[in-house]
Each structure stands twice: as C-alpha cells, then as structure tokens.
Amino acid sequence: MNQASLYERANQVQRHDAKIILEEYATILQWRSDGQDSLLDVGSGPGNVLMDFVHPLLPKGYQQLVGTDVSNKMVGYANKCYESYARTQFQVLDIGCDRLPDHLKGRFDHVTSFYCLHWVQNLRAALGNIYSLLRNEGGDCLLVFLASNPVFEVYKVLHANKKWAHYMQDVDQFISPLHYSTNPVEQFTQLLSEAGFIHHNVELRSEVFVYEGVNTLKDNVKAICPFLERIPSKQHEEFLDDFVDVVIAMNLQQDLVQDHNNDRLQQRFISPYKLIVAYARKSPDFLRNMLSEMGIKKSSKGLE
Template sequence: MNKPNLYCRANGVQRRDAEEILDEFGHLMRWEKDGKGSLLDIGCGSGDVLMDFVVPRFSSDLVRVVGTDVSEHMVRFARKIHGDRKNVSFDRLDIGGDLKHFVNKWGRFDHITSFYCLHWIRQQRVAFGNVYSLLKPGGDCLLVFLAQNPIFDIYDQLSRSAKWAKYMTDVELYISPFQYCENPAGELEELLSSVGFTEYKIQIKEKIYVYEGIDNLKKAVKAVNPFSERMPMELQEDFLDDYIGVVRRMSLSQNCGEDEDDCRFITPYKLVVVYATR
C-alpha cells in the first residue's frame, strides 16, 4: 500500500466503484451555492479518484480541497502529480489516530469523502469519531469501504502456510473488521450513533468485479498487498503464484487453460456506503 505508481495503474475496481457511488449518492451532498465549501478526502491514495471523479463533479462548489492518506509515499506522489491544481492540497492523516495537529493546521470541513479506506482501520469507533469531529456543524460525509471481500480470506489462508506465516504474523490487521460480521449495517448503525451522528443512511451493496487475465489480477494484488515488501525479492512472485492457487481452489476463476490471458477471476464482494450529516 506504499506503491503509488503501481496503485494508480491497477485500481480499476476502486475507480469504477467510486464513479458509480458518486452517480448514485452524490446528489445527497449538501453543496454550498456560494462556492465556499471545503472538502476533505480520507485515504486518497495516489489522488486519481479524488481528482478524476470527486473534484470535477463538485469543483464549482469548493474553495478548498485537502486529500489525505496515512502513507507518506502516497501523499508525495499525489502532490507531485496533482499539486499544481488550484485550491487542492495533500497532507498526511491517520484517521485512526490523534487529530490535534491536523485540525490545528487545516481546521474542519463542510464535506468529507472516503473511498476504499476505512476497512483498513482496526479502531472503527475512533475512526468514525474522528470523521464526526472533522466535520463542521451541518457538514456531511460520503464513506465507501469494504465489508467483505475474498482477498481477506485468501490472506488468512496464506498466513496459515508455513511458507508465508513469518511474513504475515499480523494478518488480522489487514482483514476488514466486517469480513465475518453477519449484520454489518446493524453494527455500523450502532457505531455511527455512538459517536454523535443522528442522521445517516447505510447501504450494503453486493458487487462483482472481473479481472481479465492472470497478469491483471497480479498487478491489482501487488498494488495493495501489505506483505510483499517484507519478503525477499525472489519470493514475491512465488507469493503471487500461491495467491492465484488459492483463488482457483476457491472456484473464483474461469477459462483457466493454457493461455493465461483467457483466464478470468471473479471477485464477489460487499461494499458499504454511508452517508451521514452532523
């Protein structure tokens, strides 16, 4: 997750879902007609989702945009690629940590967006409490993150292998807190209410994404895989091959014959969409 160059070339599912969610839920955002609104994006990664989908849609309503990520690598990359955009800044933020320095620097915001970030946070109550604290009174947020995805089951299986266990001792930190939850919407409702939100909408959307060819799947896995950097270079391709092996055993592949380009990998997953106002 510190590979911005790779991430921005292999984040097809993130881009597709962000565009679809904005099409469906973007009208709920309470944009200011005087064009003086401020927007915080949490977990902006390489910055392309924010700049390609969020900012163009609402730029006339915004006087300040701050994209943030916990990774300094991602923040530096986003600054390099998008830093010349008017009224747009990038900074580091750990949404599961202490906000004091960030708030002193940037203040609070009229709007918050976040795509494919919050499932990485273990302390969910802290994270949602911080989202609430970062909003101005009357502000709103659109938060999109994974509830369940086969990638987390694959990580769990590989971590039990003697070959990979020593590189994945903290695997639970990289599995969505809602992966094995029977009622994620119910848990989220209690969580939102407990941190102060009184008006919110929660939807759990069942989605499917298809990776065409083994190479495309490997690129997507490498872009977000937190374990490969701990491995010697000569083992990293072996890890991806074992990952593909688990995918096949889980019956998530089709047409995998002699030509790897014909192989299709079917990923069914559940996406959480939260719209809330302070």
C-alpha cells in the same frame, strides 16, 4: 500499498465503484449555497479517484480540497501529480489515530472516503475523527469501503503456510473489521450514531469484479497487498503464484476465454465482494447539545 504508480494503474475496482456511487450521491451531498465548500478525502492513495471523480463535483469557487493518506509515499506522489491544482493539497493522516491534528478540526463541509476504512480496525475512533473534521455548523460524509472480500480469506490461508507466516503475523490487522459481522449494516449504523451523526443511511451492496488474466490479478495484488513489501523481492513471484493457487482452490476461477490480443486462452478470476455505502450528516453543535440535554441519545436513521 506504497507503490503509488502501480496502484494508480491497478485500481479499476475502486474507480468503477467510486464513479457510480458519486453519481448517485452528487445531489444528496449538502453543497453550500455560497459555493465555498471545503472537502477532505480519507485514504486518497495516489489521488486519481479523488481528482477524477470528486474534484469535478465541487463548485468552481470551492475553498479547499484536502486529500489524505497514511502513506508518506502516496501523499508525496499525489502532491507531485496534482501540484498545479489551486486550493488542493495532500497530507499525511491516520484517520484511526487517537488524537486528530488540531489544525484539521472543524474545518470541512464534507468528508469522503473510498476503499480505505476496511484497513482501519478501530472504526469507532475513525468515525469520531470524521465527525470532528466537519464544521461545528454541520456537514456530511460519504464513506465507501469493503465489508467483505475473498482476498481476506486468501490472506488467512497464506498466513497458515509456513513459507509466509513470518511475514503475515499481523494478518488480522488487514482484514475488514466487518468481514465476519453477521449484520454489518446494523453494526456500522450504530457506530455512526455513537459518533454523533443524526441522519444516516447505510446500505450493503453485493458486487462482482472480473480480473481478465493472471497478470491483471497479480498486478492488483502487487498494488494492494500489505505483506509483499516485507517479503524479499526474489520471492515475490513465488508469493504471487501461491496467491493465484489459493484463488483457484477457492473456486474463484472462471473457464478459460480467448484473449483477442495475442490469440491465446487466458484465465479469468471473479471477486464477489460486499461494499458498505454510508452517507451521514453531522448535527450542528447547538442541536446536539439540546438533544443531549433532553436525554435523546439515539439518532434518527433516515435522510431528510
């Protein structure tokens, strides 16, 4: 995932979903009346989703926009690409960390995240940190991530192959913590409540993305596969070929179709996946303390 420029070219799925979801939630996000909004994005990668789809929604006089990522290389790439944008910066942050940096606590009106939280095994810690990022007066978050995806099953199959097992010993760390959940909506809703959010809406969306051709599929794997950088470069193509073979064995290949660019037949691959889309609001500290004193522990689940 450290190949920032490749990821930027290969993240069609992320861009497609982020665009649609932000269009839906643009009027639901609680924008400040004075236009001085501060927003932090979790897992910004190369920054193009944040800057293409979130940035345009901000009031012209927004206070600050902070993109974060666990990867130093991604952050460096994003800062270089968007250095001309005022009041905008990218910095390293592990949202699943045990201790959130003090300078980030309570500074933001909004937190967004697209296609990141499925990489975070400790969702409880991540949501606690997101809650702490929001201002004490309250704020909201929009979180979008994979509940399940066939790529996780592909990883498990490749891990069972002696050729690749050595490079994939921690495979479970790269499978969504909700992938095997029998009720991911209920599970994530409970985690939001435990973090302190009092208004939340969680939905599970079933989506399908089609990769046009083997090269498109391989480019996507190159961009997002966390194991490839561990494998010697001379074996990369072999790994990618094995990846495609597993995808075909899982019946995720469609019939050959005509490629009008070079007049040849090409393979198409389908990827059915389930997406968690969650919107939640933080209660002002005074309200949370009052509810706590009254012994009200369970949060309401609807939007007001």
